[in-house]
Amino acid sequence: MNEQLFSAHLTLSKLAPTDWELIRSIYSNPALMQHIGAAMSEEEIRRNFEKELAPWSLDSTHWLTWIIREAATSSDVGLMSLCTRRREPLTAEAGFIIVEAHKGKGYATEALQLVFDFAASTYGFKVFTAVCSEEHAASRRVLEKAGMKLDKIVPENTEIAGKLVNDCFYSLEK
Template sequence: MDKQIVSEPLTLTKLALHDWEIIRSIYTDPTLMKHIGAVKSEEEIRRNFEKELAEWSLDSTHWLTWIIRETSSGNAIGLISICTRDLGKRTAEVGFIILEAYKGKGYATEALQLIFEFAVDTYGFRKFTAVCSEEHAGSRRVLEKAGMTLDEIVPESTEIDGRLVNDCFYSMDAANRMTKPSDSIH
């Protein structure tokens, strides 16, 4: 799976060895991890990074991760991932992290729409899910702008920095996703 997913503003590339520094910087940044979980140790980040470098298929248990870059500058601006959650129902969970300097530019919504299109066309996914903390208003807005619907809020579901936070569970049927013209998948 060496494909790039390209649109005018974004280029998504499958995670590769040379992406270690951007991954390490994301998962050790307290600001980025504030609504996701504890800042991770370098050893834990390395273990997850190595798992995500492995070949991916529908029955994989690890995430399929892309680095999101601005097409015009080539700057890495974050990551986006999918993971099969129910193979029989062709359901995938999506997740994303955008660097602070690039938030508010529509990049996360664009990346989600590109991944939805890719995952439906390439793997036949029929449903997408996502989870974020209730207090992370930015992620909630992105998921809703990308066409996902809030299904449930589970109180005190996840521990982040020693406190329990409410989790918002979102979903979207692939047939109901927002469609936009595909630029290209190489």
């Protein structure tokens, strides 16, 4: 599998052991996790990190994760992940987290489109899905700019910080 993907402004590198500090800083940060779930303990983060370092295939139950970096500076931008959700049609769920310093630069959209193209051509994914909370307007814009369409909004579907939130379900067919 390609270890790196390249776009005009970004380099995406498959998750590596050297990415531990970035992953720990993302998943333990309440501000970055506010629309995803509770900030995680170091033990939870380590457990997930170790799973995602394992080799990945269409049959894997863990996420295939890339670290997003600015091509020009090598600065850490965030992460992008895919996970197989269905075999017929072959469907992947996408997820991403962008660090504060790089929000609003269009990097999430650029990385998402890059990963969709790679996953469709390399693995044969036909459909991509994503879920985000209705109140997370920035993520909704990213998904829509990447070509995804809103399929449905499910009221009070996920609990985040002790509050039930509405989830938006998006999809894109390739």
